[in-house]
Amino acid sequence: MIDWVQQNPGQPAMTSVALPNGEPPVTSSGVAPVVDVQPLDQEAPRVIGLVPSDVTGLPQDLWKASAPEALSHQLTSLPDFRLPAAQALLFTALLTEAEAPGRDALEKDIFTLARVATLQRYGALDPALALIEQADVTRDRAHFSAYMDLALLTGQEWAACNILAAQPHLSPRLSARIFCAARKGDWAFAALLFDTGRAIGGLNEAEADLLDRFLHPEAFEGARPLRPARTITPLLFRLHEAIGEPLPTQRLPRAYAVADLRDLAGWKAQLEAAERLAQTGALPDNRLLGLYSDRRPAASGGVWDRVRAVQQFDTALETGSPDAVTKTLPAAWAAMQDAGLETTFASLFATRLGRIPLTGKMAELAETLALLSPDYAQAAARVTRALPKAIAAGDPRTLPADDPVAAAIRDAFAKGTARADLVTRAKAGHLGEVILTTLVLLEDGVDGNPRALTEALATLRALGFDDTMRRASLQVLLLERFR
Incomplete structure (x- = not known):
């Protein structure tokens, strides 16, 4: 028996409670109220993502329609x-906080x-x-x-x-x-x-x-x-x-390379895995540099040559000597070109390199690195080449182009070159889908389709991705592997 039930056993049960004087009525009529109902198995909208939409600039409903x-x-x-x-x-689109369709x-x-x-x-x-x-x-x-x-x-x-x-x-x-x-x-x-x-x-x-x-x-x-x-x-x-029979990851899908970043793997395996992951932007640039700087290369050829070249260039930058930088920059740049990591190299070293007074081809290469870095817009003021300078500034429309690729990039800044169907679909709520379509179109342009290149770049700009458009334009124009 519950204790408080027997506290006053002789008292009759209370069947009603009088309202205190002055208590306002809870309803104005005796009509049954309307109640909103929702099936119990219907979930509330789930917003999933790692970066807030106000940081990425992408709406939460970019995929929803x-x-x-x-x-x-x-x-x-x-x-x-x-x-x-x-x-x-x-990556920005995948990681932004968003509702699923x-x-x-x-x-x-x-x-x-x-x-x-x-x-x-x-x-x-x-x-x-x-x-x-x-x-x-x-x-x-x-x-x-x-x-x-x-x-x-x-x-x-x-x-x-x-x-x-x-x-x-x-x-x-x-x-x-x-x-x-x-x-x-x-x-x-x-x-x-x-x-x-x-x-x-x-x-x-x-x-x-x-x-x-x-x-x-x-x-x-x-x-x-x-x-x-x-x-x-x-x-x-x-x-x-x-069981003591580990598999090499080089021929396995890229995700397996992450296993080689552990201390269990040898330094060479760690380096090769880090380069492979850096190619997609899955590894922070500074982590790659940390591995490059970890110790002295044990041999020559392949990744060892890249490590040696980057270490020597980094040391030259520390000295601040233009002669030392001039001697080491070409080898380091060539090594990173071989690995497809030119923009990683630019991100790591362009700012420090910009403080070194260089001349001739080395000054031009330093300009290239500045334009491939995240600070390309600020670097535009110091650039001497007309077309890259204008692209970085955002308006190369009046400049001549030396080849079809340069012309395709320049034309993307003109009005009316974006894919109207994609822009319309994005406005109808299919922005995420249109981003994917435009990126595939851009890849087609990189493969040698000038029209696709123009349309993809122009569409990115029309969708509001001006920074992506300019960075992509500079990468296609300046990286030798795309020319």
Whole structure:
């Protein structure tokens, strides 16, 4: 019996309460009020992203009006963009806080997972991991599967395994449960799951072979290394590592390069992985420089030559000697051209290089680096070449062009050259979709289609991406690999 019920057992139950004097009425009539209702399974709008829209300048509804499946397919079918300016705009669009398209949660989730998969493909694993965590990794099996892949690639599988231990229904495959059981020290349960899975055909051949060696290492002492499966998954990759047969990442998708950034990998592997990730903008420029500066190169050729050239140039800049810079700049620039990292080099060194008084070809090269850097607009005042100077300033329309590429870039600044259909569609609420279409058109232009180049650049400007348009124009004009 509840104590307070018996405090006054003789008192009759109170069936009504009189309103205090002066209490205002709560309604003006006896008519039943209208009540808004909403199905319990209908979610409130979810805004997912890592950067606020007021920082990126992109609206939260940039994806919302598009068809989710078509948009997701468009996103996951994008090419590898060679222009750093294009890659930067793509990352901005993917990371901005935004609502997903779709009529229900299932359709919206399709696009969220496509965002994560695209970031993973370009090697941007930390943002991808943060995005899927924000979306809720336990939302369903598809979300957890994407999360576990990222956790395995970044060495954070312990977190995924903790979740899987509490919610085993989320497991994408039986192999994941076996791996996690062993990872948490429950070898008996892992062996039981393994034997059961192999008996009922719940494991494919690659999973069974690797898990067998992982669970029973003593039975395979002295055995020949396993031949890698035709298709490597993050779990297979980590199992190869766990049994002492790590796979080289150079021929694997870019996302696997992140594993080589760990101290477990040798310096050469770290350098090659860092360069590969820097090519898409997935690795901060300063982290690449930190790896380049870590120690003296142990050999010659390939990445060792790049490390040596950059170290010597960096040392020359520290001295402030024009002669030392003149001697080391050409080799460093050529090395970074070989790696496709010209804009990274410019971002790291253009400001310091601009303080060194140079002449002739070295002064022209310093101008090029300044124009390829984030501070290209400020550098325009010091540039002597007419067309690059005008592009950086934002109006080259009256200048002559020496070749079709230069003419295509110049013409993009003229009125009426943007794709009217794309601009109209963007205004109708399909901005995100139009950004993707325009970036693909820009890649076509870089491939040697002058009309596509003009239309893509002009469309970017018409959409309000003037900075991206000018940076892309300068990159196409100044980088030798695009001419």
